[in-house]
Amino acid sequence: MKLHELRDNEGATKKRKRVGRGPGSGTGKTAGRGIKGQKSRSGVAINGYEGGQMPLYQRLPKRGFNKPNRKSFAVVNLGLIQKFIDGGKLDAGQPITEDALVASGLVRRKLDGVRVLAKGDVTSKITLEVTGASKSAVEAVEKAGGALTVTTATAAE
Numbered sequence: 152m153k154l155h156e157l158r159d160n161e162g163a164t165k166k167r168k169r170v171g172r173g174p175g176s177g178t179g180k181t182a183g184r185g186i187k188g189q190k191s192r193s194g195v196a197i198n199g200y201e202g203g204q205m206p207l208y209q210r211l212p213k214r215g216f217n218k219p220n221r222k223s224f225a226v227v228n229l230g231l232i233q234k235f236i237d238g239g240k241l242d243a244g245q246p247i248t249e250d251a252l253v254a255s256g257l258v259r260r261k262l263d264g265v266r267v268l269a270k271g272d273v274t275s276k277i278t279l280e281v282t283g284a285s286k287s288a289v290e291a292v293e294k295a296g297g298a299l300t301v302t303t304a305t306a307a308e
Contacts, residue, residue, distance in 0.1 A: 170182035170183055222262075222263040222264070223262050223263055224262060224263055224264050224265060224266035224282065224283055225258045225259070225260065225261055225262050225264070225265045225266070226265075226266050226268060227252060227257060227258060227265055227266070227267050227268070227281075228267075228268050228269070228270035228271050229267065229268070229269055229270065229271050229272065229273045229288055229291055229292070230270055230271015230272060230273075231257060231271065232247070232252075232257065232267075232273065232277070232279075233271060233272070233273045233274060233275060234271075235255055235257050236275050236277070240255040240256065240257070241255050241257070243275040243276065243277050245278075246278040246279070246280055247277055247278065247279050247280070248280045248281075249261050249264065249265045249280070249281055249282065252265055263282070264281070264282025264283060265281045265282055265283070266281065266282060266283035266284060266285075267279060267281050267283070267284040267285070267288045267299065268284075268285050268287075268288055269285055269287035269288040269290075269291050272291065273291055273292060273295045273297070274295060275295065275297070276295060276296040276297045277292065277295070277297040278297055278298050278299075278300075279292060279297070279298070279299040279300070280300050280302055281299070281300075281301065281302065282301065282302055283301060284299050284301055289301075
């Protein structure tokens with residue numbers, strides 16, 4: 152096979168439809184837009200418009216509620232903490248605080264606090280001091296011989 156023999160597979164490429172190119176093309180004159188009317192003109196944006204009837208998205212009731220003062224926590228999994236300890240970015244000998252997690256690069260920013268979840272497994276004996284933790288995360292750390300203290304009232308749920 153030579154370079155000039157290279158071809159795309161049959162049907163791999165499709166020719167672009169060139170509209171408004173004469174009567175023989177099938178899409179000449181009005182270019183497939185029909186005759187007159189708003190949609191035949193350029194610059195039309197009428198998505199969701201129902202001809203003056205109340206649109207569907209306005210007829211349906213609103214659902215849900217966004218709590219304006221909700222707390223958003225930075226979420227950390229135990230498996231990642233263990234990975235950072237193994238990599239030498241966190242010191243298991245010292246208590247691991249939220250500031251230590253930020254300094255190591257595991258958490259970008261604290262937000263309203265750091266919440267520890269139990270995904271992954273922890274093997275080191277660690278002392279964690281965080282704003283929130285799941286019950287299973289607390290159990291997993293204590294099972295490994297460590298301690299997980301939740302500092303604020305937003306304790307394990």
